[in-house]
Amino acid sequence: xxxxxxxxxxVICKSGTSVKIECRSLDFQATTMFWYRQFPxxxxxxxxxxxxxxxxxxxxxxxxxxxxxxxxxxxxxTLTVTSAHPEDSSFYICSASISLAKNIQYFGAGTRLSVx
Amino acid sequence: QKEVExxxxxxxxxxxxxxxxxCTYSDRGSQSFFWYRQYSGKSPxxxxxxxxxxxxxxxxxxxxxxxxxxxVSLLIRDSQPSDSATYLCAVQESGGSNYxxxxxxxxxxxxxx
Numbered sequence: 001x002x003x004x005x006x007x008x009x010x011v012i013c014k015s016g017t018s019v020k021i022e023c024r025s026l027d028f029q030a031t032t033m034f035w036y037r038q039f040p041x042x043x044x045x046x047x048x049x050x051x052x053x054x055x056x057x058x059x060x061x062x063x064x065x066x067x068x069x070x071x072x073x074x075x076x077x078t079l080t081v082t083s084a085h086p087e088d089s090s091f092y093i094c095s096a097s098i099s100l101a102k103n104i105q106y107f108g109a110g111t112r113l114s115v116x
Numbered sequence: 117q118k119e120v121e122x123x124x125x126x127x128x129x130x131x132x133x134x135x136x137x138x139c140t141y142s143d144r145g146s147q148s149f150f151w152y153r154q155y156s157g158k159s160p161x162x163x164x165x166x167x168x169x170x171x172x173x174x175x176x177x178x179x180x181x182x183x184x185x186x187x188v189s190l191l192i193r194d195s196q197p198s199d200s201a202t203y204l205c206a207v208q209e210s211g212g213s214n215y216x217x218x219x220x221x222x223x224x225x226x227x228x229x
Contacts, residue, residue, distance in 0.1 A: 006159075032215070043204060043219040044160065093159045103148050103165075103208055103215045110159040 003027055004096050006108025013084055014116055021079045021111045023094030029074035030096035034105060035067075038091040050077050084115040118143045120207050122220035130228050135192040137223050139205030142186070148208035148215075149181055151190045153201045154222065160204055164190065195227040 003026040013019050023033055032051050036044040048069050050056040056069035068080040077096075081088055091112055095105040119142040129135045137151075148167050152160035164179040166172045166188065172179045178191040188207075192199055202222040209216050 034216070043221040044217075046216060046218075049216060097215060104162070105215075105217060107159045107161070112157075 002098065002104075002106045004030075004094065004106045004108040006094050006111055008111060009109060010112045010114075012114045012116065015085055016083055019081045019084055019113060021081075021092055021094070021113075023077045023079070023096070023108050025075045025096045025106075028096075028098050030077075030098065031074065032097045033071055033077040034095045034097075035069060035077075035079050036093045036095070038093060038110075044093060047079075081113065084113070086115045089113055089115045118146075118207070118209060118218045120205055120218050120220035122203075122205050122223050124221055124223060126224040126226055128226045128228060129195050131195060131197060133195050133227075135195045135199065135225055135227070137190040137192075137203050137205075137225070139188045139190075139220055140186055141188070141205075141207045141218075143207065143209060143218075144183075144186060146207045146209060149179070149188045150206040150208070150217070151177075151179060151188075152204040152206060152219075153199075154204055155201045163203075192225075195225075197227045197229050200225060200227050 005024045007022045035047045038044050047062045048056045048058045050069050050071035052074050058064045071077040093110040094108045121140045151164045154160045166179040166181045176193045180189045202224050204222045205220040206217040
């Protein structure tokens with residue numbers, strides 16, 4: 001149980017384009033989803049927290065207009081990297097928590113974004 | 117700013133030995149503590165969670181928590197080459213309703229056959 005699916009696993013795009021990453025909870029309803037970014041040899045840095053039906057809460061220093069997060073249902077959250085630039089190249093990982101066990105986060109497999 | 121500190125390693129142990137991983141945190145009010153394992157190029161996988169002072173054992177893994185010292189550790193007994201990975205310590209902030217995690221930078225463990 002508690003499977004989180006993240007798609008795509010890898011994306012290569014040209015500078016200036018937008019990329020959408022999906023995060024789905026397959027066998028549970030996720031009241032809260034989290035989006036992280038991880039640069040090489042660095043730890044996971046929380047970008048934003050999203051609750052179903054409400055606006056995402058962004059961490060300090062994360063541009064909300066550049067990283068658009070939508071959490072339209074209890075099983076789906078999306079992260080759109082708008083006008084991507086090479087410095088946005090990173091490993092993006094989502095996680096989800098269950099309402100009855102909010103302190104446990106289940107992670108998706110991650111998306112490797114490379115912006116040329 | 118909440119901080120979670122880990123020795124970056126690499127920590128190298130022979131197969132069958134005990135690997136000891138350490139973590140300290142700055143937020144004295146933190147309530148929940150987690151150890152994740154991350155293989156290269158993969159996302160983190162939850163190994164252990166611990167909430168109370170003392171030891172918690174699960175198979176070959178033992179987590180230890182000392183809130184007074186703001187210290188949490190992970191022991192891996194009978195280490196196997198498949199345990200070679202980066203181990204991330206994560207601390208959950210106290211208060212609030214979203215249960216955010218703060219991660220350390222991770223300790224790279226290599227188990228040599």
